[in-house]
Amino acid sequence: MAVTNLATVDEFNTYIKSKDLTVIHFYAAWAAQCAQINDVLEEMGKSADYKGVNFAKIAAxxxxxVSLKFGVSAVPTILLLRNSVITxxxxxxxxxxxxxxxxQQMSSKDPVPIEIPKPKENIEERLKKLINHAPCMLFMKGNPANPRCGFSRTIIxxxxxxxxxxxxxxxxxxxDVREGLKKFSNWPTYPQLYLNGxxxxxxxxVREMGEAGELEAMLPKKVSxxxxxxxxIARGKTVIVMKGTKEEPKCVYTKQIMEIFDAIK
Structure with a gap:
């Protein structure tokens, strides 16, 4: 079975409702270790040893x-679930x-839910972390693919x-975020747009600034x-694109080229 790519909160929530064992990898495209886990899941999905197991991945x-709700604070993190419950x-x-x-979970007839790690920080610390999650952060109803109100649709x-x-x-x-952010920023309505926290x-x-020609220069742009x-490749005179890191190469060829460069030094 191929690894399913989940892109939205709604897709995630629907996918984890399955009564079958579901394995979901929270990954980041920039993390080499996540690429390794994606390869592992692909192989597991093809193996008859894991027949009946659902495999998926989602960009944390x-x-x-979702990452906050399920205690995902770093990548890679893999959750095993049944009926929307982490086991x-x-x-x-x-x-x-x-x-x-x-x-173990495949052979378990009565899976026992595990406790989701609770964030240690209070709501104010959570909100600070969220508004600084990206240089440009939008708090809205729904998501870009499925806005849940006209105002959110317009700002998107x-x-x-x-x-x-x-x-x-x-x-x-x-x-908690919905009500807390209103008080935190003293702004009673949504959507809310944050730049650099x-x-x-x-x-x-946002609309007025756009019409005045002030908005575009402030917004970070998507990079192709x-x-x-x-x-x-412009980061240095010599740049190596590799599997893993210098300290932890993830394939034989990478290890060999690191040994060559270390010998040159």
Whole structure:
């Protein structure tokens, strides 16, 4: 069975309702260890040993409300669930531990839910972390693919018209954030747009700034894949694109080239 790519909160919530064992990898595209776990899940999905297990992945930074709800604070994190309930988890890149825990859950007739790690910080600390989650952060009803009110739909349209690079948080998924942010920023309505951790305003202010020609220059822009590649290879006179890190190479060829460079030094 192929690994399912989940892109939204709604897709995630629907997927985890299955009574079958469900394994979901919270990943980040920039993390080499996550690429390794994605490969492991692909192989597990093809193996008859894991027949009946659902495998999926979701970008942790794209669904911050889900990551917070399920105690995902770093990548890679793999959750094992049944009927929307977490029965086990693997923190970090540990394929052996993952395989063991999946086998254990497959053979368990009465899976015992595990406690989701509770954030230690209070609501104010959570809100500070959320508004600084990305340089441009939008708190809205719904998500960009499925706005749940006209104001949210309009502000998404404005940001997209400038090719803005932004992240969103669905306030309908977390009432503590929904009510807490109103008091924290002294702003009673949604959507709310933040730039570099500071409240810019709601729809009216964003629209007015756009009409005045003041908004576009303030917004971070999405970077194309080609531009990202150019940025990476321009970081130094010699740049190695590799599997793993210098300290922990993830393949034989990477290890060999590191040994060559270490010998040159």
């Amino acid at each position: 930074e794209d669904v911050p409300e 086990d988890r693997v923190d970090g890149a540990n394929p052996a531990e993952l395989a063991t825990k999946v086998k 349209s404005i940001l997209d018209s400038y090719n803005a690079d932004y992240q969103t948080f669905d306030i309908l998924q977390d009432n 500071e409240l810019l305003g709601g729809l009216d202010i 894949l080609e531009e990202r590649v150019r940025e990476v």
